[in-house]
Amino acid sequence: MKRLTVQMRLVSLLGLFVFLWSAAHAQITPSADSYTNTVDPTTNYGAKTLLDVDGASQITYVQFNLTSIPTTASVSQATLKLYVNSVLTAGSFNVDYINSAWAENTIDSSNAPPLGTTIASQVALTTAEKNQYILINVTSAVQAWLSGSETNNGLALVANGTFNATFDSKENTTTSHAPELDVAYAGGEGTITGITTASGSGLTGGGTSGTLNIALTNTCGASQVLQWNGSSWACSSAGTGTVTSVGSGSGLTGGPVTGSGTLSIATGGVSNAMLTNPSLTVATSSPLTGGGVVALGGTIAIGLQTCSSNQILQFATGAWTCSDLPGSPGGIQEFTTSGTLTVPSGVGHLLVEMWGGGGGGGGGVTGAALVLGGGAGAGGYTRATVPVTPGAIYNIVVGSGGPAGTNGVSTCTSTACTSVSGSPGENGGSSEITDSSSNVLAQAAGGAGGNPGSVEFQGFIGFPSFGSGGAGGVGTSSTNSVGRTGGSGQTGSTTPPYGAGGVPSIGSIPQPGGAGGCEVGGPGQSAGSAGYILITY
Secondary structure, eight states: OOEEOHHHHHHHHHHHHHHHHHTTEEEEOEEEEEEEETTSTTOOOTTOSEEEEETTTEEEEEEEOOTTSOTTOOEEEEEEEEEEEEEEEOEEEEEEEEOSOOOTTTOOTTTOOOEEEEEEEEEEEOGGGTTSEEEEEOHHHHHHHHHTSSOOOOEEEEEETTOEEEEEOTTOTTTOOOOEEEEEETTTTSOOOOBOOOTTSSEEEOBSSSSOOEEEOSOOOTTOEEEEOSSSEEEEOTTOOOOOOBOOOTTEESOOBSSSOOOEEOTTOOOGGGSSSOEEEEOOOTTEEEOEEEETTOOOOEEEOOOSTTEEEEEETTEEEEEEOOSOOOOEEEESSOEEEEOOTTOOEEEEEEEOOOOOOOOOEEESOOBOOOOOOOOOEEEEEEEOOTTOEEEEEOOOOOOOOOOEEEOBOSSOBOOEEOOOOOOOOOEEEEOTTOOEEEEEOOOOOOOOOEEEEETTEEEEEOOOOOOOOOBOOBTTEEEEOOOOOOOOOSSTTTTOOOOOSSSSOOOOOOOOSSOSSSOOOOOOOOOEEEEEO
16 A cells, blocks of 8 residues: 655655756766876876876876767767866966877876867966866867767866866765766757646646646545555545554453553463464483473473493583593502503593613722722603503503623733723613503603723723713603603712612602612612502502
């Protein structure tokens, strides 16, 4: 149903007159504009926001696309409208034809097209005309372009003398005052012979001559409106009725209201039976179970999926799954020799502490000289949390102690004594835990063996060299472990601590490196102690 208001009809009439005016007039913005500068002959200014005209070096080029002008139109006047941005030196300029084609994004002084004859000469411009529009008659040029007697290559603005000014280009968004070509047509596109108001139009007035008055029909009664009945506009009383009663439906109380009153929600509210959709659906996904359709106000059971005894729900790889409880201590086991460990059910991680084996003490020199070897390094220490699979078997390797080096014996003859060296102690073995594929999961390296002592004789004069101590083994540090390096052995000496072995860096587990060789103030060189592993789960 359509209703016509006075405002709507007047807007329609105004639109008619605007159409008649616009059909006899055209406003065209440039398809291209730029300028050239002989000071920079290879620079293109097509993207500039100003068009420069300077008697010394600058010429502006502007082109309009005339395809919007009807082929049957007769142009009575064409005006070039320019917005003056600045006038540095007052004076005048000419508007000339351009004799060949050019492109906005490539034109420069080195490839500028030749200019033709003058269309408008001595166009004067003063400093007072800054920030104003100027209008230039270019009717002859537009008519020539439309008739084909001249090729539309655009217009050139050429300064006379020292004239220097700038105009806004089509790229200037600050003012949006681009150049414009205003074209007026002779007689428009036809002649209005009259305006009539037909039956059913809802209008009255009109005629074929003189001043025509058009208005909405005045034949309707008081309070009536114009209503479209599908084929014409007619007077109607639609929308002029009176509400006499408002009833109260399901869930409401207080009606009917015939004058004034209040509608309220009835005691007991709105029941499910009154609703189009009286229930909702509860959907569940893993690890939830249950759900389904439940009436509004009702209840429905949901729960978690069931797992095996002592298992937990754990989110991994995008889903909730039942998993054994990790990290709960349930036992402890120590290893002083190598063996295997079968992971108990429900155990997902092991807490492992391990010490590598100590190195063997270095051998010294006995006989004609007494030189001590170096003490060995203690095994490294590692404490790690190792993820495991229940029921899987893991290899436990306890690092062995390194054997001690042997002493060299120097003897003398009637002319000289022999130079000799002891042998080095061997390194202690690494303690580690590996899986069935021999992947090392945690490790503590053994200590290095002590270096041997030696003596070099020149005749009966000996030059002893005491053995240096071996380095301590290295513990492993990572995202799930911490490691410490064992103590280094002492250099051999004839005074305490002689060539003592290194001691562990953490704990009281006795994994020192072996003592240096050659018995001075105590036992001779000794082998390193074996490693040790303690596992808690």
